[in-house]
Amino acid sequence: MWRPKLIGSNDQFGGLQCILVDQKTDAIQASVKEIDYDFAAPKIKAGSIYEITHFHTGCNKPSHKVVPHVAQLFFNARTTFKELPTIHPHIPRHRFYLVDYTQLSTRIDKIDILTDVFGHITGIQPLEQKMVGNERLEDKCEVCIENIRKENVRITLWGDTAETFDSQNNV
Structure with a gap:
């Protein structure tokens, strides 16, 4: 989970971004708009397992894409997060799409997923x-x-x- 700062501003944020990972290590990005941040953010704890309802879906925008999933989830003040007991299958707390440094040049000018060195x-x-x-x-x-x-x-x-x-x- 992270809070991106708005470009050109040192003290204004653009909501909340999350990467949700399942037991198969498939990942999807989720977003909360700044207007809903105070309502949604306290309901989410990194590393917890949730049943999530009352959310929207849309296409994952290439300019903001951090995982290769075509869809993205959008949470708001109405979204509910029911924490589940930890007796479920192990779900990793991360998902990175690492690229070997020698292959990094193949990522230049590609916008299908953000690349950060x-x-x-x-x-x-x-x-x-x-x-x-x-x-x-x-x-x-x-x-x-x-x-x-x-x-x-x-x-x-x-x-x-x-x-x-x-x-x-x-x-």
Whole structure:
């Protein structure tokens, strides 16, 4: 989930954007207009599983597309989110469409899905298990990325993402 800022403004936002992922790792983008933000945003918690009703659908606009799904969901003040118990099948908390750097040039001038270059990996901490909330052990892996300004960012991967992260193919 993220709140995009309006272009040319430092303190005005353009609603809320979400990526919803199902147990098959299929993803769809959802949007909330700024006028409905105060009503819809408190009902949504990242990582939770919901039954969602009273929403609209439309075409995913190529200029804002962050997942390859052709449709997009639109939530408003009437949208209801019924949180479901976590006994359902495991649903990943992420969905990234990563492109190998050597293939990045093939994405130039294509608008079918937004492409963002964050930086390159400079270091990877080995996989370790960490206690989460004094109740369960989760796999954890930290990855250091350097951007074009030579600034370092540390990203923590958890659970299945950490476990399946292939450091040999991602360096």
